[in-house]
Amino acid sequence: MRHILSILLENEAGALSRVVGLFSARAYNIDSLTVSTTEDPTLSRMTIVTHGSDEVIEQITKQLNKLIEVVKVIDLNESDHIERELMLIKVRATGKDREEMKRMADIFRGRIIDVTEKTYTIELTGTSEKLGAFIEAIDRSVILETVRTGASGIGRGERILKI
Amino acid sequence: MQISGAEILVRSLQEEGVEFVFGYPGGAVLEIYDAIFKQDQFKHVLVRHEQAAVHAADAYSRSCNKVGVALVTSGPGATNAVTGIATAYMDSVPMVVISGQVPTPAIGMDAFQEVDMVGITRPCVKHNFLVKDIGELATTIKKAFYIAATGRPGPVVVDIPKDVTQRLAEFHYPESVSIRSYVPVTRGHPGQIKKAASLLAEARRPYIYIGGGAVQGNASAEVTELVRMLGLPCTNTLMGLGAYPGDDRQCLGMLGMHGTYEANMAMQYCDVLIAVGARFDDRVISVPSHFLAQPKKIVHIDIDPSSIAKRVKVDVPIVGDVKHVLRDLIDLMKQNGQRPDAANLAGWWMQIEQWRSYNSLLYTPSSELIKPQYVVQKLYEITGGDAIITSDVGQHQMWAAQYYPFKRPKQWLNSGGLGTMGFGLPAAIGAQLANPDAQVACITGEGSIQMNIQELSTAKQYHTPVKVIALNNRYLGMVRQWQELFYGTRYAESYMDALPDFVGIAEAYGHVGMKIENPADVEGALREAFSPALKERLVFMDFRTDQSENVFPMIQNGKGLDQMDLPPHMRELQIAPFENNRDYGNMC
Numbered sequence: 001m002r003h004i005l006s007i008l009l010e011n012e013a014g015a016l017s018r019v020v021g022l023f024s025a026r027a028y029n030i031d032s033l034t035v036s037t038t039e040d041p042t043l044s045r046m047t048i049v050t051h052g053s054d055e056v057i058e059q060i061t062k063q064l065n066k067l068i069e070v071v072k073v074i075d076l077n078e079s080d081h082i083e084r085e086l087m088l089i090k091v092r093a094t095g096k097d098r099e100e101m102k103r104m105a106d107i108f109r110g111r112i113i114d115v116t117e118k119t120y121t122i123e124l125t126g127t128s129e130k131l132g133a134f135i136e137a138i139d140r141s142v143i144l145e146t147v148r149t150g151a152s153g154i155g156r157g158e159r160i161l162k163i
Numbered sequence: 164m165q166i167s168g169a170e171i172l173v174r175s176l177q178e179e180g181v182e183f184v185f186g187y188p189g190g191a192v193l194e195i196y197d198a199i200f201k202q203d204q205f206k207h208v209l210v211r212h213e214q215a216a217v218h219a220a221d222a223y224s225r226s227c228n229k230v231g232v233a234l235v236t237s238g239p240g241a242t243n244a245v246t247g248i249a250t251a252y253m254d255s256v257p258m259v260v261i262s263g264q265v266p267t268p269a270i271g272m273d274a275f276q277e278v279d280m281v282g283i284t285r286p287c288v289k290h291n292f293l294v295k296d297i298g299e300l301a302t303t304i305k306k307a308f309y310i311a312a313t314g315r316p317g318p319v320v321v322d323i324p325k326d327v328t329q330r331l332a333e334f335h336y337p338e339s340v341s342i343r344s345y346v347p348v349t350r351g352h353p354g355q356i357k358k359a360a361s362l363l364a365e366a367r368r369p370y371i372y373i374g375g376g377a378v379q380g381n382a383s384a385e386v387t388e389l390v391r392m393l394g395l396p397c398t399n400t401l402m403g404l405g406a407y408p409g410d411d412r413q414c415l416g417m418l419g420m421h422g423t424y425e426a427n428m429a430m431q432y433c434d435v436l437i438a439v440g441a442r443f444d445d446r447v448i449s450v451p452s453h454f455l456a457q458p459k460k461i462v463h464i465d466i467d468p469s470s471i472a473k474r475v476k477v478d479v480p481i482v483g484d485v486k487h488v489l490r491d492l493i494d495l496m497k498q499n500g501q502r503p504d505a506a507n508l509a510g511w512w513m514q515i516e517q518w519r520s521y522n523s524l525l526y527t528p529s530s531e532l533i534k535p536q537y538v539v540q541k542l543y544e545i546t547g548g549d550a551i552i553t554s555d556v557g558q559h560q561m562w563a564a565q566y567y568p569f570k571r572p573k574q575w576l577n578s579g580g581l582g583t584m585g586f587g588l589p590a591a592i593g594a595q596l597a598n599p600d601a602q603v604a605c606i607t608g609e610g611s612i613q614m615n616i617q618e619l620s621t622a623k624q625y626h627t628p629v630k631v632i633a634l635n636n637r638y639l640g641m642v643r644q645w646q647e648l649f650y651g652t653r654y655a656e657s658y659m660d661a662l663p664d665f666v667g668i669a670e671a672y673g674h675v676g677m678k679i680e681n682p683a684d685v686e687g688a689l690r691e692a693f694s695p696a697l698k699e700r701l702v703f704m705d706f707r708t709d710q711s712e713n714v715f716p717m718i719q720n721g722k723g724l725d726q727m728d729l730p731p732h733m734r735e736l737q738i739a740p741f742e743n744n745r746d747y748g749n750m751c
Contacts, residue, residue, distance in 0.1 A: 010344055014293070018285060025286045055472065062469035068290040068310060071344040163343065 002031070003057050004076040004083060004153040006161050007046040010069040011037050018067050019046065028052065028060050032085075032128075032150025043071065043163070047152045049128070071163055080156035086123070087131045088113075090145040093120040097142055108134045119144065127151070165331040168297045169198035172261070172323065175304035177204045178336045181232050183223060183596055184208070185216040189236025190276060191263025194328035208596065208625055211617040213240050215589035217247020218615070221256050221318075222576045222590030226551055227597035228381070230311050231258040237265055238276030241322075242283065246583060248318050249287035253580025254402060255379050257316035259307045266326035267295055280322045289317030295324065297332045305340050314347030315467040316379055351464065351483030356491050358479045359437065359462040363492075364501035366435035366460075368511045369395050372418070375402025375579065376440015376465060376485050382406070383572040385489035386439055392493065393502050396515055398426040400441050401564055402579040409568030410548065415515065416524075416568075419447040420718045421561040424523035424727065425515055427716070431457050431724040432514075432741045438463045440485045443475040444580075451475050453723030464488045514741070521733050523716050524565055532709040533682050535559065535634040538689075539566035542604060542632060545689045550602040551594050553577065555587040555611030558640035561714045563606040585614030588631065592618060595627040602630070602693065609635040609659055609705075619672035622701050630692050631703045633665060636710045644713045648728075669703035680707045 009015050016035060023030050031049040038045045050060060057075065064073045076083075093101045098120075105112055105122045108130070114121035124134055128151050135146070155161065166174070172195055176184065185208045188196045199207050210216040213235045220231030231251075235244045241262040251258050265274040281293045290310050292303050300323070307319040363369055377386050383406045390397045390413055397407050398418040407414050416423035418430050430436070430448070436459055441447070448454040451474050461477040463470075464485050471480045481488050496502065526536045539562050542550070548570055554560040554577040569575045576594055578586040591605040612633055622629060634640075642657040666676030675697060679688045685706070692702040715730035725741070 014281060014285075017282070021285050055476075059469065059473060066467070066469050068342065068345050 002051045005048045008071040011044045015069040034150045076153045083153045085151045086149045088147045090121045092142040169194040169328040173198040181205045184232045185220040186234030191237035191325045213243035215618045218589035219593030221251045222593035223597045226594040233260045237263040241280040250581045250583045251318040252287045257311040258318040260320045264322045264324040267324045291320035293322045297330045349484040351481040351488035355481045367507040368434040370433035371397035372438045373403040373406045374400045374441025377406035378572040380485040382486040404575045405569030405572045408570045425518035427724040436461045442470045535708045543567045553587045553590040553605045555607040556582045556584045559608045559634040584611040588618045591629040592627045604630040606632045610639045623673045636708045665705040674701040676703045678705045
């Protein structure tokens with residue numbers, strides 16, 4: 001099953017490679033990984049999307065906690081959460097495709113952020129599923145380039161991950 | 164006053180009460196060696212290969228409960244140390260390994276003797292540091308010792324660029340450090356301990372499974388108290404040998420791939436199992452599904468949460484220091500007067516005694532060929548079962564574990580997790596330095612000993628009179644055994660041809676060498692080696708043993724604990740299968 005893990009870790013050189021190294025050394029999956037600093041510059045916040053059985057996810061969580069630089073780990077799937085991913089997608093926009101692309105971007109609440117005579121670059125935010133749906137919805141042959149950030153997640157309501 | 168980074172390092176090691184630093188100099192650590200030269204608070208032990216420095220520091224730590232320290236130079240010095248670091252990591256040994264690094268401006272430039280030590284060791288250390296700022300050096304050393312020794316212990320690497328050792332700074336050694344992201348637990352959850360007590364009290368066939376965590380966690384007294392208080396059977400793992408005295412009737416011997424019949428059968432057929440600092444690894448329980456096919460309730464006490472529910476799901480996980488958890492468990496059971504039903508327990512013991520009566524460690528004696536088991540038994544007799552034994556890896560390691568019943572923890576030092584050949588001799592040197600009055604013997608084979616035989620030179624330099632017991636069968640014995648059993652006796656590259664004259668080698672290094680070819684000479688030779696006349700000498704004993712001897716019992720890959728390959732004398736026996744519902748109460 002797909003899980004989103006949220007991790008607070010020390011913002012130190014090498015901390016990221018410890019996390020990534022752990023996943024490859026123990027043959028766990030990383031579907032996506034995002035990381036950046038938080039309002040506290042000594043801390044980084046990482047979101048890892050992974051999949052595995054409950055036993056595997058339990059081991060991943062424990063192994064992550066064992067890393068000295070990891071401060072906290074939560075599995076966002078354990079309760080309500082919000083997930084967002086950003087996608088920048090460059091599409092060919094000529095002839096009848098040009099109007100169609102504009103329409104599709106609107107339907108998916110995307111924004112066209114760069115325009116040339118032949119292309120649109122569309123910015124789209126949403127769950128990973130929604131971004132996938134957009135790609136499915138448009139004609140594959142017009143896609144020139146896709147950049148996805150991977151999911152970031154946060155708990156709903158009062159639930160927070162802080163030291 | 165400002166002092167150099169090298170001096171800061173040396174002062175920090177002194178603050179930590181370090182007695183010995185095992186190491187090898189080189190370009191990147193010259194400054195550090197100069198600072199060591201100018202002090203006399205700790206001693207430096209010059210090994211002949213960096214791997215040996217780490218093994219010696221490791222065994223020093225294992226045998227005396229302090230953090231071991233090794234010092235190596237950058238590049239090849241650092242990579243040579245990696246096997247030793249991985250060995251210590253797998254067996255949870257607290258160590259600080261200091262490696263030199265090229266100067267900070269040269270990092271990443273493919274400089275001479277540059278290697279990314281932090282990158283290379285990342286998967287086999289508890290933690291590692293690259294010290295780029297001299298202002299961080301003392302605190303980093305403090306953190307390294309703290310991390311190495313607390314929680315589940317392990318090796319910590321501190322990589323120090325040469326320019327950091329040369330720069331100047333004020334020295335302040337912190338009294339303590341706290342790391343917000345690292346807070347090891349010690350006490351177990353009282354609710355879980357209560358559940359464990361109830362399970363144990365209701366058990367019909369209880370069993371205590373004692374691992375290396377009981378040794379490293381100094382919980383031998385507590386585990387012994389629990390076992391004796393309740394009259395329970397117990398088993399030690401390879402890493403746990405000595406945590407409960409191996410010569411006591413309540414100990415069924417070692418379990419696992421080469422465990423005794425009774426230890427393995429009891430593991431399979433117990434109904435309540437208490438795992439103490441053990442991790443259900445593949446060499447112990449073999450296939451988890453087969454192990455769990457026989458219903459049992461499992462209590463797992465471990466300081467490392469990730470060891471729990473890794474291979475086997477347990478009923479009562481207790482995260483905590485085994486010493487504290489056992490203390491709380493004992494006190495609780497005493498207070499409540501909880502103990503398993505006496506009649507049930509007596510019946511369980513009857514079953515165990517029946518299994519034990521088959522004497523699964525029996526071997527066929529010979530007057531022609533030296534049986535390796537016989538050598539270990541005689542060694543046990545002659546040393547009064549009191550020696551510190553180190554070993555390498557292979558058949559000799561298993562025979563040492565089977566035929567030398569260790570009486571106390573930290574008496575048996577071997578590479579159980581990583582299985583590192585070449586561990587034994589440097590380990591014996593480290594253990595002898597930590598325990599100058601103890602008898603130290605290294606049980607090895609002619610294959611393993613040659614992986615670090617150059618350390619005979621170190622032993623000479625530091626007067627460590629260890630006794631090397633080489634069980635020389637001219638084969639990589641465990642490889643040969645597997646080839647005999649599973650590869651149609653095709654002995655691919657397992658025969659050791661062109662063996663050196665070990666007596667000559669020992670003598671060339673300034674030691675005493677003995678070659679023993681006749682079973683009748685075994686005892687006399689051992690007595691001589693351990694006699695007062697040779698007390699101060701390293702004696703290398705080359706025992707020419709039976710080439711065809713195999714280690715039994717044995718659990719083949721994919722088989723369960725109750726599906727052992729038995730020694731020849733047990734193969735014809737009609738052993739009744741264990742009956743789960745037998746009413747033990749009526750049997751006694």
